[in-house]
Amino acid sequence: MALVNERVVLCPSAVVAMGMLFSHAIVRTPSLSFAEGITTANLGKPDVGRALEQHAAYVEALRGCGLEVMSLPADEDFPDSTFVEDTAVLTAKWGVIARPGASSRMGEILPMRKVLETRFTDLTAIEAPGTLDGGDVCEWEGEFWVGLSGRTNEEGAAQFKRIVEAHGATCQIIDIQKVPGLLHLKTAVARVAPGLMVASGPVRLDAALSGLEVVEPGEGESYAANCVRVNDRVLVAAGHPNLTNALKNKGLTVVEVEMSEFQKMDGGLSCLSLRY
Numbered sequence: 001m002a003l004v005n006e007r008v009v010l011c012p013s014a015v016v017a018m019g020m021l022f023s024h025a026i027v028r029t030p031s032l033s034f035a036e037g038i039t040t041a042n043l044g045k046p047d048v049g050r051a052l053e054q055h056a057a058y059v060e061a062l063r064g065c066g067l068e069v070m071s072l073p074a075d076e077d078f079p080d081s082t083f084v085e086d087t088a089v090l091t092a093k094w095g096v097i098a099r100p101g102a103s104s105r106m107g108e109i110l111p112m113r114k115v116l117e118t119r120f121t122d123l124t125a126i127e128a129p130g131t132l133d134g135g136d137v138c139e140w141e142g143e144f145w146v147g148l149s150g151r152t153n154e155e156g157a158a159q160f161k162r163i164v165e166a167h168g169a170t171c172q173i174i175d176i177q178k179v180p181g182l183l184h185l186k187t188a189v190a191r192v193a194p195g196l197m198v199a200s201g202p203v204r205l206d207a208a209l210s211g212l213e214v215v216e217p218g219e220g221e222s223y224a225a226n227c228v229r230v231n232d233r234v235l236v237a238a239g240h241p242n243l244t245n246a247l248k249n250k251g252l253t254v255v256e257v258e259m260s261e262f263q264k265m266d267g268g269l270s271c272l273s274l275r276y
């Protein structure tokens with residue numbers, strides 16, 4: 001165990017032994033060009049100053065979950081680069097470098113790859129013509145689901161499944177291409193506890209989720225389906241009381257995080273970090 005900045009940072013084996021899910025996170029500060037990113041949200045332009053404040057609070061929430069957070073500097077060339085989750089999929093021991101389905105985001109990969117190479121020895125990249133956004137990948141203890149979406153194509157999903165299976169884990173593909181308004185699989189789905197999923201819309205009925213208990217966000221709360229379990233807490237976008245209460249009723253500890261400026265850019269709560 002090492003003491004860093006007065007916080008206890010545990011080595012990965014201790015983390016696993018304690019039943020914790022993650023010990024680290026990587027985030028990237030929103031750029032001043034943030035409002036020029038891709039969006040379909042029709043919620044108006046984000047306020048970059050407010051996004052920076054919300055991002056700082058998000059980082060604090062991750063630290064509150066016991067994570068050591070590596071914060072990368074803003075990259076003005078890539079307005080969507082704060083949504084780091086789309087650039088990779090990480091586990092405690094290995095990772096996959098994604099290949100974004102949006103061409104304007106392709107340049108986010110190389111800088112992230114350089115960062116990940118300092119931390120992981122086992123990295124496999126999705127190759128052309130495959131595309132895969134990390135936001136399409138949901139994972140729980142060696143069980144993966146990958147969404148076939150407007151961003152992740154069949155070749156990318158198939159490559160990802162092969163990589164996962166080569167690491168002894170399982171992977172099911174969920175086709176969300178016909179679900180209106182769904183950017184990524186994790187826009188609608190989050191695994192929050194053993195056997196328990198948050199899921200909204202038609203995806204909740206997919207055969208790949210059978211056998212899991214599903215908690216649905218309340219009326220008008222589908223944005224909050226993109227929540228994230230981090231160790232003993234679940235981070236949920238603020239302002240979604242029905243989902244928050246439903247998760248509390250399941251015995252989970254919920255931390256609410258303001259996400260309004262990221263929602264304006266189609267970004268969910270999980271997209272702002274890579275956790276491992």
Ligand code: CIR
Nearest residue numbers: 038083135265266267268271
């Ligand atoms: C994009 O359209 O790529 C960004 N504006 C939002 C990405 C959100 N990422 C995610 O849900 N994993």
